[in-house]
Amino acid sequence: MIRTAILGASGYVGGELLRLIAAHPELRATRLFGDSKAGQPVGKVHPHLAGALPGAAIERFEEAALEDVDLVFAALPHGHSQRLAATILKKDIPFVDLGADFRLDDSATYERWYGHAHEAPALLGSFVYGIPELNRDAIRSAKAVAAAGCYATAAILPMKPLLDADLVDPTSIIVNAASGVSGAGREAKEATGFSTVDGSFSAYGLLNHRHTAEMEMALGATVLFTPHLVPMTRGILATCYATAVGPCDPLQALSNAYADEPFVHVTDAPPATKWVSGSNGVQLTARYDERTGRLLVISAIDNLGKGAAGQMIQCANLMLGIDESAGLTTIGVYP
Numbered sequence: 001m002i003r004t005a006i007l008g009a010s011g012y013v014g015g016e017l018l019r020l021i022a023a024h025p026e027l028r029a030t031r032l033f034g035d036s037k038a039g040q041p042v043g044k045v046h047p048h049l050a051g052a053l054p055g056a057a058i059e060r061f062e063e064a065a066l067e068d069v070d071l072v073f074a075a076l077p078h079g080h081s082q083r084l085a086a087t088i089l090k091k092d093i094p095f096v097d098l099g100a101d102f103r104l105d106d107s108a109t110y111e112r113w114y115g116h117a118h119e120a121p122a123l124l125g126s127f128v129y130g131i132p133e134l135n136r137d138a139i140r141s142a143k144a145v146a147a148a149g150c151y152a153t154a155a156i157l158p159m160k161p162l163l164d165a166d167l168v169d170p171t172s173i174i175v176n177a178a179s180g181v182s183g184a185g186r187e188a189k190e191a192t193g194f195s196t197v198d199g200s201f202s203a204y205g206l207l208n209h210r211h212t213a214e215m216e217m218a219l220g221a222t223v224l225f226t227p228h229l230v231p232m233t234r235g236i237l238a239t240c241y242a243t244a245v246g247p248c249d250p251l252q253a254l255s256n257a258y259a260d261e262p263f264v265h266v267t268d269a270p271p272a273t274k275w276v277s278g279s280n281g282v283q284l285t286a287r288y289d290e291r292t293g294r295l296l297v298i299s300a301i302d303n304l305g306k307g308a309a310g311q312m313i314q315c316a317n318l319m320l321g322i323d324e325s326a327g328l329t330t331i332g333v334y335p
C-alpha cells in the first residue's frame with residue numbers, strides 16, 4: 001500500500017483524485033488537506049465519495065503529517081506550492097504538483113506570464129514537466145513533477161508529433177480551446193456561474209492566457225492561444241491550426257507517434273469531449289487542407305482527467321515504478 005497525502009483534497013481536482021485513488025490497486029489517500037473545509041467529513045465535502053471513504057475528514061495541513069506518507073499530491077490554488085515545495089522536497093517524498101508554480105523552466109518566463117516574481121526560483125529546476133507521453137523517462141526518475149495544465153495538455157499532445165516531424169511551420173500555430181466550467185475550480189464565481197454560462201459561449205484571456213507559456217515551452221514554437229468557456233461541466237476540446245510545410249498525412253503521423261500510448265486514441269472522426277469524460281483518455285484527429293495549405297488538428301480530453309487528476313496519477317505511477325495505467329481508464333462515461 002502506498003500512502004498519499006492530497007493538498008487541496010476538498011477541491012474539484014482533489015475530489016477527482018480521491019475518486020481515482022479509491023479504485024487504484026496500490027495507492028491509498030491517507031491524509032486529506034483543505035482550507036475552509038478543514039474539519040468536515042469527506043462525505044459532506046464530496047457526497048459522491050461518501051461510501052468510498054467512510055469516516056475520513058478534511059484536515060488542515062501540518063508538516064508533521066508528511067512523516068506518514070509515501071507521496072504527496074498538490075492541487076492548490078496558484079502560488080501555494082511555491083511556499084510548500086521546499087518542505088516537501090527536503091523530506092525527499094515524491095511530489096506531484098498540479099499548480100502552475102513549477103511548470104515553466106525559468107523564472108523570467110514565469111514572471112512575464114504570471115505578473116509577479118517567483119517565490120522559489122531555485123526550485124524550478126527540481127521539477128520535471130508532467131506529460132508522460134512527452135517525457136516518460138524523466139518522470140520515472142523524478143522526485144518532483146509539475147503536471148501540465150489542462151489546456152496545455154490538450155494542445156501539446158496533438159501538436160508535438162507534427163512539429164517533431166517537421167510537418168508544420170512552428171511560427172504559425174493557433175489553438176482555440178473550449179473548456180467546461182469545472183476547469184475554473186469549485187469556488188462559485190460570477191464568470192462560471194449557471195446564469196453566466198448557460199446558453200452562452202465566450203472567449204476569454206485574449207492574447208495573455210498563461211497556458212500559452214507552457215505550450216510554447218513544450219512545443220518549442222510560437223502559439224496564439226484563445227481559451228473559451230462552454231456550458232458543460234467537464235471537458236476540453238482544442239481545435240488547432242498550423243501552416244503545413246507541404247502536403248502531408250497528419251492523421252498517419254499522429255497514429256504512428258501514439259501507436260504504443262495507452263491513453264491516446266487517434267481517430268478519423270472528430271472527437272467529442274463526452275467520449276473521454278471521466279477518463280484519462282485523449283482522442284485526436286487531424287486533416288491536411290490542400291485548399292489553404294493548413295493542418296487542422298483536434299483533441300478532446302477531460303480537464304479533470306487527463307487535464308488534471310488522471311495525469312497526476314499517471315505521473316505518480318511512473319515515479320513509483322508501478323504500472324503506468326494503474327487506477328486509470330480510457331473508457332469515458334457516455335452518453
Ligand SMILES: NC(=O)C1=CN([C@@H]2O[C@H](COP(=O)(O)OP(=O)(O)OC[C@H]3O[C@@H](n4cnc5c(N)ncnc54)[C@H](OP(=O)(O)O)[C@@H]3O)[C@@H](O)[C@H]2O)C=CC1
Pocket residue numbers: 007008009010011012013014033034035036037038075076077078080098099100148149150182183184185186187303304307308
Ligand atoms: N479544475 C481543473 O480542471 C484544473 C485545475 N488545475 C489547477 O489545479 C489546482 C486546483 O484546482 P481545482 O481543484 O479546480 O480548485 P478548487 O478551487 O476546486 O480547489 C482548491 C483547493 O485548494 C484548497 N485551498 C484553497 N486555499 C487554500 C489555502 N490558503 N491553503 C490550503 N489549501 C487551500 C481548497 O480548500 P477548501 O475548499 O477547503 O477551502 C481546495 O481544496 C489549481 O491550481 C488549478 O489551476 C489544473 C488543471 C485542471
Ligand SMILES: CC(=O)N[C@@H](CCC(=O)OP(=O)(O)O)C(=O)O
Pocket residue numbers: 078098099100148149150151179180181182183184210211227229
Ligand atoms: C475554464 C477555466 O477557467 N479554466 C482555467 C484553466 C486553467 C487552470 O486550471 O490553471 P492551471 O492548470 O494553470 O493551474 C483558466 O482558464 O484559468
